[in-house]
Amino acid sequence: MQNKIDYPREVAIKLLYEINTNDAFINIVLKKSLKNSLLKDVDRSFINALVNGVIKNRNYCDWIITNHSKTKFEKISPWIKEILRLSVFQIFFLDKVPDSAAVNESVKLSKKYSKGKADKFVNGVLRNIIRNKDEIINKNFTQHEELIIKYSAPVWIAELLKNQYKLSTVKSFFIESLNSAPTTIRVNKLKINKNDLIKILEEEDIDVYDAKLCESAIVIKNFGDITKYNSYKDGLFIIQDEAAMLVVDVLDPKPGDIVLDMCSAPGGKTTHIGEKILDQPGLSARDIYQHKLELINENCNRLHLENVKLELKNGSVLYSEDIEKYDKILLDAPCSGLGIIRRKPDIKWKLKKQDINSIIKLQKQLIDNAFTYLKPGGVLVYSTCTINKMENQEIVEYLMNKYKNAVLLDIENVNKDILLNDKFIQTFPELDGCDGFFISKILKASKDIHGKS
Ligand SMILES: C[S@@+](CC[C@H](N)C(=O)[O-])C[C@H]1O[C@@H](n2cnc3c(N)ncnc32)[C@H](O)[C@@H]1O
Structure with missing residues (x-):
C-alpha cells in the first residue's frame, strides 16, 4: 500500500467536515475548492461526485456504519465519521473504485486525521461492511424505512410530504433527489438568438440538447468549467434551471x-x-x-x-x-x-x-x-x-x-x-x-x- 494520501479524497473529507460539522454550504465550499487551477478536470469531478454522493446518501451510509460498528455512531469522532461515510459511499455507489482501494485510502486518512487506534477501528468496520455487502444491498425495508434509510430522506420532511402527496410521489421525489440535476442555460436574447448560440456552443465542443419546457432553454453537457468559454464571458447565456x-x-x-x-x-x-x-x-x-x-x-x-x-x-x-x-x-x-x-x-x-x-x-x-x-x-x-x-x-x-x-x-x-x-x-x-x-x-x-x- 502506498503511503501517499489520495488528494481528491483528502479534499472531499475536508469539505464533508466543513459541511457536516461547521454547517458550511455545499455549493460554496465546492465552488471555492474546485477553483484551484492545479486540479485536473478528472479530480475535480471525482471530488464533486464524492462530496455530493455522501451528502445525498448520508442516512444510508450512517445506517450501514451504525450496524457494523461496535462503537456507537454518536461516539465516533467527526473526522472518522466523514472518513467512514466516504468509504461506504465508494463501496456501495462507485463501481469503478475497488473496495480495497476505498478501505486503504480511508485507513491512511484516519492515520492523518485522528489519533490513537482510529485507523484500526476504520479498517475493522469497513472490512466487516465489505463481508456483509450482499446482505446489505439485498436488505428488505418497510416502505417507511426505505424512504428514510435507502433514499436518505430526513424523517420530518418525509412526514411533511406524505401528508400532502401520495406515498408513490414522495418516494419517486426522494429517489430522484439522489440523481444529478441537468445543467440548462437561458439564451440572452438581447445578444444572440438560440440557433446562433447553439452553433457557437458546438464550436466550443459543448454538447447541446433540447430542453422540454421553455423556449429559451438549452441543456448542456460535457463542459467542465463553464466560465472559461468565450460564449460565457461574452454574456450570451446564463445558467438557470x-x-x-x-x-x-x-x-x-x-x-x-x-x-x-x-x-x-x-x-x-x-x-x-x-x-x-x-x-x-x-x-x-x-x-x-x-x-x-x-x-x-x-x-x-x-x-x-x-x-x-x-x-x-x-x-x-x-x-x-x-x-x-x-x-x-x-x-x-x-x-x-x-x-x-x-x-x-x-x-x-x-x-x-x-x-x-x-x-x-x-x-x-x-x-x-x-x-x-x-x-x-x-x-x-x-x-x-x-x-x-x-x-x-x-x-x-x-x-x-x-x-x-x-x-x-x-x-x-x-x-x-x-x-x-x-x-x-x-x-x-x-x-x-x-x-x-x-x-x-x-x-x-x-x-x-x-x-x-
Ligand atoms: C429564492 S432566492 C431568489 C432567487 C432569485 N430570484 C433568482 O432568480 O436568482 C430568495 C432571495 O431572497 C432574499 N431575501 C431573504 N429575505 C429577504 C427579505 N426579507 N427581503 C428581501 N430579500 C430577502 C435572499 O437573500 C435570497 O437572495
Whole structure:
C-alpha cells in the first residue's frame, strides 16, 4: 500500500467536515475548492461526485456504519465519521473504485486525521461492511424505512410530504433527489438568438440538447468549467434551471412596465426580466443582503444589462414610497428549497422542522407588501423552489382571503402537464426533469371583485 494520501479524497473529507460539522454550504465550499487551477478536470469531478454522493446518501451510509460498528455512531469522532461515510459511499455507489482501494485510502486518512487506534477501528468496520455487502444491498425495508434509510430522506420532511402527496410521489421525489440535476442555460436574447448560440456552443465542443419546457432553454453537457468559454464571458447565456425561466415567462413583463423583483439575488430572474423589457429603465431588483446585490450586479454586467436599479431593501418592511408604484412584481420568495435538494443536497440536513413556521411567516409578510406595492390592475407572480404546499398554495390562499381585490389568474401558454387546475404551476424533478418550482399569478383588481364586505 502506498503511503501517499489520495488528494481528491483528502479534499472531499475536508469539505464533508466543513459541511457536516461547521454547517458550511455545499455549493460554496465546492465552488471555492474546485477553483484551484492545479486540479485536473478528472479530480475535480471525482471530488464533486464524492462530496455530493455522501451528502445525498448520508442516512444510508450512517445506517450501514451504525450496524457494523461496535462503537456507537454518536461516539465516533467527526473526522472518522466523514472518513467512514466516504468509504461506504465508494463501496456501495462507485463501481469503478475497488473496495480495497476505498478501505486503504480511508485507513491512511484516519492515520492523518485522528489519533490513537482510529485507523484500526476504520479498517475493522469497513472490512466487516465489505463481508456483509450482499446482505446489505439485498436488505428488505418497510416502505417507511426505505424512504428514510435507502433514499436518505430526513424523517420530518418525509412526514411533511406524505401528508400532502401520495406515498408513490414522495418516494419517486426522494429517489430522484439522489440523481444529478441537468445543467440548462437561458439564451440572452438581447445578444444572440438560440440557433446562433447553439452553433457557437458546438464550436466550443459543448454538447447541446433540447430542453422540454421553455423556449429559451438549452441543456448542456460535457463542459467542465463553464466560465472559461468565450460564449460565457461574452454574456450570451446564463445558467438557470428551466422551471426558474418559466417564472418570468409567466410574469410576462413588457418594455415600458415598471417592475419590482422583490427578492432577487443572485439575479437569474432579474436578468430575464431585464431582457424581456429590452433593458429599458423601470426595473428595480431588491435583496436584503448587500453581498448578494453584488452577485446581481456581476450577472447584469456580464449579460450587458445597464438599466437595472439595485436596491438594498427588506421585503418584510412596508415602504410607503413604494405603495401602488409597480405594474408587475415578482416575489420569488425565500423558501424551504425542497424543490432543489438534487442540486443542493445539504438542504436536507440543514433545514429544521421549526424553520418552516418562520419561513411561512416571512412569506406572508412579503406577499402582503408585494400586493400593496402593485398599482390597481398590476400583476404579481409568487414563486418558490419548493413542493411544500404550506409555502405555496396556502400562501396564495392567505392573500386571496385577506384582499378582496386579489384575483388568481389562469396561467396560459405553458405545457399543460405542469399545471394544477390552470391556476398553479408545480414542477417536480422526477416528472419534469427541472427543479421543483411553484408559480402563481395574481391580479390586483381595481375594485372588490369577490363581493366580500
Ligand atoms: C429564492 S432566492 C431568489 C432567487 C432569485 N430570484 C433568482 O432568480 O436568482 C430568495 C432571495 O431572497 C432574499 N431575501 C431573504 N429575505 C429577504 C427579505 N426579507 N427581503 C428581501 N430579500 C430577502 C435572499 O437573500 C435570497 O437572495
